Amino acid sequence: MNEPRIRDLRTARGWSQERLAEASxxxxxxIQRLEAGNDASLETLSLVATALEVPVRDLFVSVDDDRLGIAVDGLDARIADERIARAGAERAHRGWRYLYVALGLAVTAAAIIAVGSPSSSGEAILVVPAYWVGGLFVLRFLERSVLGPRLDARFPLTARDASTRARS
Structure with a gap:
């Protein structure tokens, strides 16, 4: 492997090796092996680069081996393409949020109309907070347990778990 800059990038962020390992x-x-200059797979390098928020090429002082340089450049290009594709998929899945809000507005309007009727005792208004709170929990659950893992499986180079942990 070429001379790594991982230690410099890590310490510039004020991270320990444990923190970088967790984030990536x-x-x-x-992490210890990478900082010592040992070889690693491109996928491992991608995870570390994502956690440090740099391109894979920036993990090295220079990339001397032509084959490695081509592979690193190819990986950076794949990551960039995957980020674009993932963003498009996430935009498409935002439709569920719009549906939740639209249905919530309809439920709220129906409850207000029901409460305004002369034969109503007013209990219909309890449906409004139940819908908004319960629906929000269901929506978040589905985003984290169904949508997130599906997107991570479809776009492994830009999986959210590593980058989300890096920011927390």
Missing amino acids: GVAVRT
Whole structure:
């Protein structure tokens, strides 16, 4: 492997090896090996680069091996393409949020009309907070347990779990 800059990038953020390992989803021993200049898979390098928010090429002082340079450039290009495709998929899935809001407005309007009727005792208004709170919990659950994992499986180079942990 070429001379790594991972230690410099990590310390510039004020991170320990443990923090980088957690943020990137790899073992601490893997971070230690990378910083020592040992070889790693392109996928591992991608996870570390994503956690550090840099292109894979920036993990090295220079990339001397032509084959490695081509592979690193190719990986950076794949990550960029995958980010664009993932953003498009996330926009398409935002339709569920719009449906939730539109249905919520309809439920709220129906409850207000029902409460305004002379034969109503007013209990219909309880449906409004139940819908908004319950629906929000269901929506968040589905986004985190169904949509997120599906997008991560479809776009593994831009999986959200590593980058989300890096910011928390």
